[in-house]
Amino acid sequence: MLRYAIFDLDDTLYSAEAGVMRRITRLITRYMVERVGLTPEQTKELRPRYWQQYGTTLGGLMQEFGVDPGDYLPYVHNFPVEECLSMDPGLAQALQLLPLEKVIFTNASAAHARRVTAFLGIEDQFRHIFDIAFVDYVSKPDPESFRKVLRTLEVEGKQCMMIDDNPANLRAAAALGMITVHIGPEHSNHGSDFALRSVSQIHDVVPELVARGLLLPDPVAGEFAKGSDSSKKHD
Ligand SMILES: [Mg+2]
Incomplete structure (x- = not known):
């Protein structure tokens, strides 16, 4: 049962279609460039591999670059989600x-x-x-x-x-x-x-x-x- x-x-x-994930994805790329120091081309290569290997981009960044999730998560969710969603x-x-x-x-x-x-x-x-x-x-x-x-x-x-x-x-x-x-x-x-x-x-x-x-x-x-x-x- x-x-x-x-x-x-x-x-x-x-x-x-609300586009929330598009906004998060954009911020993840920006984080990888601004905070981790990667080039936009490197982010494109790494993200599919991280998804495959670790389930999330964060998993890969933690394992391979020692990224702090407490820094990453607020950064990638920092946009007005209410603007994307509809009731x-x-x-x-x-x-x-x-x-x-x-x-x-x-x-x-x-x-x-x-x-x-x-x-x-x-x-x-x-x-x-x-x-x-x-x-x-x-x-x-x-x-x-x-x-x-x-x-x-x-x-x-x-x-x-x-x-x-x-x-x-x-x-x-x-x-x-x-x-x-x-x-x-x-x-x-x-x-x-x-x-x-x-x-x-x-x-x-x-x-x-x-x-x-x-x-x-x-x-x-x-x-x-x-x-x-x-x-x-x-x-
Ligand atoms: Mg989902």
């Missing part, structure tokens, strides 16, 4: 209707996650934010980062559903037994259990999870309301 829905943050809880009126309700405990697991900082979720009006829906400091900067898709989250939640992989835009993260989650949901504009599901264009459609996965015996029938959605205790309804 599922207990937790683990959400990625960037390009998952809001559309990739998604259906998002808060969609999350509320998903009958699982919700947490965030992001390769960004908790401070950035709090700014984004506060703007979107969903900050009170998540029981916990697991950020890059929590996993000691060894981030998704490293299996140990997922294991640390599972240990903290005191659950097994098969009790969790991971929702992410990055197929590599979903493959790592699936290898630990999690149900996976890819968020993105592509038609391919990248081998995940479900594929949605937007996280605000997350409730669409519920009927199949119920059919697979992974969720109890959902009284809040109304379909299975007969016989349930109506005082527990939220609407």
Whole structure:
């Protein structure tokens, strides 16, 4: 039976078209030039390798240049994220209707996650934010980062559903037994259990999870309301 829905943050809880990652990417390049002393050409070579090898640019910069994450993270998130994002009126309700405990697991900082979720009006829906400091900067898709989250939640992989835009993260989650949901504009599901264009459609996965015996029938959605205790309804 599922207990937790683990959400990625960037390009998952809001559309990739918002351009937040473009702004962060620009600041990462500027950081590598101004603070680390690399040329723009070197940054272009190093970043794909760092992604491959360490999961994030920060991981590579820490290992190979001794960069301090406490200096790097505020620098790369230092822009008005609110200017990029737009309110998604259906998002808060969609999350509320998903009958699982919700947490965030992001390769960004908790401070950035709090700014984004506060703007979107969903900050009170998540029981916990697991950020890059929590996993000691060894981030998704490293299996140990997922294991640390599972240990903290005191659950097994098969009790969790991971929702992410990055197929590599979903493959790592699936290898630990999690149900996976890819968020993105592509038609391919990248081998995940479900594929949605937007996280605000997350409730669409519920009927199949119920059919697979992974969720109890959902009284809040109304379909299975007969016989349930109506005082527990939220609407
Ligand atoms: Mg993401």
